[in-house]
Amino acid sequence: MLKKKGKYIVAVVGATGAVGNEMVATLEGRDFPVGSLRLFASERSEGKHLKFRDTDVSVETLNENCFRGIDIALFSAGAERSRIWAPIAVKSGCVVVDNSSQWRMDPEVPLVVPEVNPDDLKWHKGIIANPNCSTIQMVVVLKPIHDVAKIKRVVVTTFQSVSGTGQKAMDELLKQTTDLLNFKEITCNVYPHQIAFNVLPHIDKFLDNGYTKEEMKMVNETRKIIGDNSIRITATTVRVPVFRGHSESVNIETEKKLTANEVRAILSEAPGIVVFDAPHKNVYPLPVSIAGTDETYVGRIREDESIENGINIWIVADNLRKGAALNTVQIAERLVEMT
Amino acid sequence: MLKKKGKYIVAVVGATGAVGNEMVATLEGRDFPVGSLRLFASERSEGKHLKFRDTDVSVETLNENCFRGIDIALFSAGAERSRIWAPIAVKSGCVVVDNSSQWRMDPEVPLVVPEVNPDDLKWHKGIIANPNCSTIQMVVVLKPIHDVAKIKRVVVTTFQSVSGTGQKAMDELLKQTTDLLNFKEITCNVYPHQIAFNVLPHIDKFLDNGYTKEEMKMVNETRKIIGDNSIRITATTVRVPVFRGHSESVNIETEKKLTANEVRAILSEAPGIVVFDAPHKNVYPLPVSIAGTDETYVGRIREDESIENGINIWIVADNLRKGAALNTVQIAERLVEMT
Numbered sequence: 001m002l003k004k005k006g007k008y009i010v011a012v013v014g015a016t017g018a019v020g021n022e023m024v025a026t027l028e029g030r031d032f033p034v035g036s037l038r039l040f041a042s043e044r045s046e047g048k049h050l051k052f053r054d055t056d057v058s059v060e061t062l063n064e065n066c067f068r069g070i071d072i073a074l075f076s077a078g079a080e081r082s083r084i085w086a087p088i089a090v091k092s093g094c095v096v097v098d099n100s101s102q103w104r105m106d107p108e109v110p111l112v113v114p115e116v117n118p119d120d121l122k123w124h125k126g127i128i129a130n131p132n133c134s135t136i137q138m139v140v141v142l143k144p145i146h147d148v149a150k151i152k153r154v155v156v157t158t159f160q161s162v163s164g165t166g167q168k169a170m171d172e173l174l175k176q177t178t179d180l181l182n183f184k185e186i187t188c189n190v191y192p193h194q195i196a197f198n199v200l201p202h203i204d205k206f207l208d209n210g211y212t213k214e215e216m217k218m219v220n221e222t223r224k225i226i227g228d229n230s231i232r233i234t235a236t237t238v239r240v241p242v243f244r245g246h247s248e249s250v251n252i253e254t255e256k257k258l259t260a261n262e263v264r265a266i267l268s269e270a271p272g273i274v275v276f277d278a279p280h281k282n283v284y285p286l287p288v289s290i291a292g293t294d295e296t297y298v299g300r301i302r303e304d305e306s307i308e309n310g311i312n313i314w315i316v317a318d319n320l321r322k323g324a325a326l327n328t329v330q331i332a333e334r335l336v337e338m339t
Numbered sequence: 340m341l342k343k344k345g346k347y348i349v350a351v352v353g354a355t356g357a358v359g360n361e362m363v364a365t366l367e368g369r370d371f372p373v374g375s376l377r378l379f380a381s382e383r384s385e386g387k388h389l390k391f392r393d394t395d396v397s398v399e400t401l402n403e404n405c406f407r408g409i410d411i412a413l414f415s416a417g418a419e420r421s422r423i424w425a426p427i428a429v430k431s432g433c434v435v436v437d438n439s440s441q442w443r444m445d446p447e448v449p450l451v452v453p454e455v456n457p458d459d460l461k462w463h464k465g466i467i468a469n470p471n472c473s474t475i476q477m478v479v480v481l482k483p484i485h486d487v488a489k490i491k492r493v494v495v496t497t498f499q500s501v502s503g504t505g506q507k508a509m510d511e512l513l514k515q516t517t518d519l520l521n522f523k524e525i526t527c528n529v530y531p532h533q534i535a536f537n538v539l540p541h542i543d544k545f546l547d548n549g550y551t552k553e554e555m556k557m558v559n560e561t562r563k564i565i566g567d568n569s570i571r572i573t574a575t576t577v578r579v580p581v582f583r584g585h586s587e588s589v590n591i592e593t594e595k596k597l598t599a600n601e602v603r604a605i606l607s608e609a610p611g612i613v614v615f616d617a618p619h620k621n622v623y624p625l626p627v628s629i630a631g632t633d634e635t636y637v638g639r640i641r642e643d644e645s646i647e648n649g650i651n652i653w654i655v656a657d658n659l660r661k662g663a664a665l666n667t668v669q670i671a672e673r674l675v676e677m678t
Contacts, residue, residue: 210641232645306571
């Protein structure tokens with residue numbers, strides 16, 4: 001458990017990746033009580049420096065003893081590194097907030113979105129898992145609806161930006177787009193197919209049931225975070241040629257009838273949500289408009305007349321912020337509040 | 340009614356648009372029995388020529404008498420021009436196949452997808468309506484499933500390419516992309532917001548119920564074409580930065596249980612459909628892969644375990660071909676067969 005202190009020694013593991021970079025910026029931007037910051041990455045990044053406040057912080061490599069003295073470690077270095085290094089960090093007395101998929105479904109590890117299930121932080125044993133990006137922005141919206149009208153079923157289709165894959169995918173979208181505009185042959189290294197001017201119904205690996213891991217994350221993580229396994233969910237996750245910001249078309253069936261206006265009112269009051277819903281004025285959330293911001297945006301709220309109690313919602317958030325770095329830092333902030 | 344002839348005098352109205360161009364190419368490519376071809380467009384296009392077989396055909400403007408002697412007119416010039424000119428063409432003895440939304444929901448006008456409801460051609464009174472692009476590719480897939488297992492409900496989210504809006508939108512996507520890569524300010528003329536590297540949950544005008552016209556077309560046209568008003572449908576239609584090819588994430592609830600393999604078998608046998616479904620080999624339909632082809636492609640076929648009898652399918656087709664020009668020409672071909 002985190003001890004009460006004025007300032008904390010904070011580590012970011014995977015600091016040079018797209019999310020790691022954003023974690024460092026978020027710690028600074030939200031004025032997290034950082035006494036000192038340690039940055040870790042793989043050997044490829046050795047010798048690099050990142051700016052934090054007015055200082056250059058050099059990037060270190062991980063070793064068995066590197067976590068000694070560190071209070072909080074934010075991990076975003078992939079599932080395999082989290083599997084190996086998070087328990088080592090915990091043994092060194094560190095609290096780990098992990099952005100990988102490694103610990104999310106572990107019954108011993110809370111999976112937390114601070115607006116939704118902050119109380120789950122109380123039973124952590126050293127590791128807290130940060131949910132998948134596409135799940136976070138959806139549960140922020142589902143929870144206040146569930147509290148009022150009990151959600152029975154969700155059908156979601158996503159439009160996910162390439163930054164969800166990482167910096168290399170952003171580079172690939174840029175390179176392919178430039179090459180196509182210059183009538184050059186394109187190459188595909190990050191994705192199995194062209195992403196520029198295309199859409200790929202394929203995020204993460206395929207499982208035996210025909211779904212991708214990403215799709216099953218949306219099913220299983222949502223239930224764990226909301227704490228209700230009776231919610232039925234089916235997902236189709238799609239990569240689109242957008243740099244930053246995930247969008248979701250979400251169809252919700254509730255036990256109790258809600259009008260579109262009631263949903264707007266509920267979500268207007270809910271934490272972390274901004275309602276952008278004036279379609280006749282062309283106002284609805286768009287990934288390019290909200291990139292770089294912290295909130296989860298909702299619009300296109302409509303009653304679905306194909307069932308008795310149905311609602312359609314369009315949800316957009318910055319996948320690097322609320323979908324990753326911000327939610328991780330918000331978890332750390334709650335841990336500090338709880339000391 | 341069309342009379343039996345060896346060759347027909349065929350007109351294309353709106354010949355210089357993205358769909359009109361494709362209609363001319365499709366008439367030639369499918370070797371439609373064209374005796375002579377007449378091309379019509381607005382005054383802006385006067386003096387233009389289009390290639391058909393080995394001749395240059397000059398573009399004419401419409402007038403009260405221009406349809407005399409013409410057997411079949413394929414219209415793709417917008418709802419307003421169809422409203423005015425289709426009845427004039429019919430009075431001149433012409434059969435009109437209209438690609439606009441003007442006549443689609445008129446109970447006196449059949450709305451036809453040849454693979455789905457060819458028999459509706461029998462009761463036409465001079466005008467036959469071609470459905471909306473996003474509807475056509477969906478009903479081609481829904482019909483064979485409906486025949487076997489009766490569809491109760493459909494939840495669809497679309498990923499529609501800019502060519503559905505027309506040539507100007509394709510130019511806008513190209514221009515905005517080029518400007519962004521060159522760090523220039525972009526301008527939005529066709530769409531109310533940036534389309535490059537973005538997604539817009541807005542296709543056609545907004546209605547009072549919060550849905551767009553495009554979304555309600557998918558609801559109402561699907562029921563009329565399949566001929567079953569008990570099918571419940573809800574749609575969210577989204578524009579994506581893809582030049583050509585519409586993709587759809589379709590969740591289907593049926594009365595009778597179907598396994599994913601049964602759905603694959605049904606669709607493999609169905610007319611106009613190609614099953615591209617080997618996800619472990621990264622095989623699923625993509626808009627850039629199928630652009631310029633005639634079939635409707637399906638993949639990502641999975642059982643939806645959130646309901647008793649549910650299926651998820653990913654459907655992709657070329658919106659200018661099957662979604663517009665091809666379906667129109669296929670209707671004309673059926674009319675010729677019926678003489």
